[in-house]
Amino acid sequence: MNKISDVIEQQILAVPEVRKVGRRLGRAERGDHVVPVSTAEFDVDFRELVGHESTVKRGRKEILDDINRRLKTVPGVFAAVSGPLADRIGHMLSGVSAPVAIKVFGPDLDTLRRLGTEVQTVAKTIPGFEDAKLDQQSSIPQLRIEANRDRAIAYGVTPGALNDQLSALLGGKEIAELREGQRAVNLVIRLPLEWRDSPEKIARLPIETESGQRIPLSLVAEVREAKGPNVIFRENSQRRFTIAIKPTVRDVGALVTRLQGEVREKVKLPEGYFITYEGEFQAQKDATERIVLFSAVVFLIIVFLLYGYFQSMALALQVMLSIPLSLIGGLVYTWLKVDNISIATLVGFIAVGGVAARNGIMMLSHYLHLMKHEGEGFTREMVERGTLERMVPVLMTALAAGIALIPLVLAGDQPGKEILHPVAVVIVGGLISSTLLEFLVRPLIFFHLGRKAAAQAIERDAAATQ
Structure with missing residues (x-):
């Protein structure tokens, strides 16, 4: 393995942007991340490019593609290029250094290897899953x-x-x-x-x-x-054989669903054998389902809380309407910068929704305050006055959060920012759209649809009118 690692190291060092490479073979048995000596991990240190941006001709993606292309010239190896955080997450989720891990469980090692080879053959016929490798087992x-x-x-x-x-x-x-x-x-x-x-x-x-x-x-x-x-892998007291896949496309979930269907049709499992599909895609799917479920429950609770605050369902729904409208900017900016919806982006959407709802509550409450305590009628002048008086607080909130997140938006190519960068992109894009909609759409909706609801809130002496 040392000789193979020497060849791989020379291939990586041949990339102009690489400064130095460190490596280790295997990991200690007492650690929580144990790998055999047949596995080599390389830590790549890139050259400092600050101050020399004008001379840089390749971006991060081009450099990583070059490294991948060079690694594929070494026969008999499977390589997964990722950052330290992504590699750690992958091991925690499936125990395999790959975004997708297909595990075959059963009692007989020869049968496990045969089934694993069949699954690998099926996977390689799916565009995007061509890079699939088997466990490194030998007699x-x-x-x-x-x-x-x-x-x-x-x-x-x-x-x-x-x-x-x-x-x-x-x-x-x-x-x-x-x-x-x-x-x-x-x-x-x-x-x-x-x-x-x-x-x-x-x-x-x-x-x-x-x-x-x-x-x-x-x-x-x-x-x-x-x-x-040479090695027998076990999980939950059962023998297992793993097929690790490094996808070349973003929509991994759809490809895994297709793979599951083809495996059911083409691979016949003997009694006592079963297959599981694990990895980042499964964790993202589970987390997405939980976020959607919890968000629906929370939104329902928020609607009742807003109704108690405004004493009007119409005004409560006006506040909730701003949440999906505010996400437009986050979606557009995410499509431009990241081109992928992940758990991190969903967290960003939740944060943007909270800011948009807060701005809406503050704006509508001020309209009601002007009508009850300052003698304003339900007129266009009152709406314009209330909007202008709340412009500075809303802009200061958006600018303070947006400026603080700009470094993370610009750090998309830096290692360790794999989670914070998508969150920052969604929040910045959502702040832009929610702020614009707050001054352009909300006053219009309130003026045309809120007359009866405003009178009802004032009549009932709602907390929003205080």
Whole structure:
């Protein structure tokens, strides 16, 4: 793997914008993100371009496409290029460094690999899913020690005791701890290498019975050379085989739905085997459904709260009407800058809706205040006066939030801004449209449709008129 990594590193360093590359093979078993030594991770440091923007001829997308193109020239490897945050999220969601992970579960490893290969073949026929790879499993030489339970019982050796003795003899056993000042060293006993370097020698190892006698291992177990998988992945106590897919299109959810249908038609699963589809798309789908459900419930509650505040359903609905209208700017700006609706953008839409509703409440309350306490009638002059008097607070709110978010809007290509950038884009675009609509559309709607509702709110002495 080191030699392959050397080739990959040279390919990455050949990109002009790359300054240096660091790498690591595998991750520690005690960590929460464990990967085998057959997996290499590269940290790429790009050259500082601040002050040299005029000489830069390629953007972030072109540079990443160049890296991807160079990595594909290395045979036998699967590469996923992403930022540190996206890679971490991918591992947390599915345990695989890829946006889409298809997992096949079942008892037999050969059958799992066959089914995985069939799923990979189907996936590669779908445009956008051509880059699909299988788990890196291969057969390696193994030494198997299989206990003969009947003979072991006859000699007075239980399988558990046999396993404990072999573990100590071959793998070592800690019996004490030596200390030298602040330094602690574990004292481990283990057979010398020349006693355990062949199946024949291991078969002659003495095994202690319950009566204290010692017998050769060959009397109670079979020692033989065999071949087996280099790694067995398990999840929820079941064996699994994974197909990792790196999509080349944005609409991953639609492609996964298509893949599920074709897999059901073309891949026949034996009894006891099943397939799951996981990854970022599934998390986004689940989160989207939860956000839509909770938003509907919250909007319903807000309508009742607004009715209690205005004592008029018409005025409450006028406030709620501003929310979808204010999202127009966020949608347009998201389409121009991001071209993708994600969980981050949905969070931005919620924030914009809150600002728009607040502005609407403030505007309508001021109209009612002028009519009740300052002797204004329901006239065009009153609407114009109320709008102008609320213009400065509304503009200050929008400008303060918008200016603060400009750095995040401009930092779309910087690593670590994968979530904050879409949120900022939606909020800035939504602030622009909601502010314009607040001064152009709301006064018009209130003047033409709010006369009866305003009189009703004043008559009932609603809290909005105070």
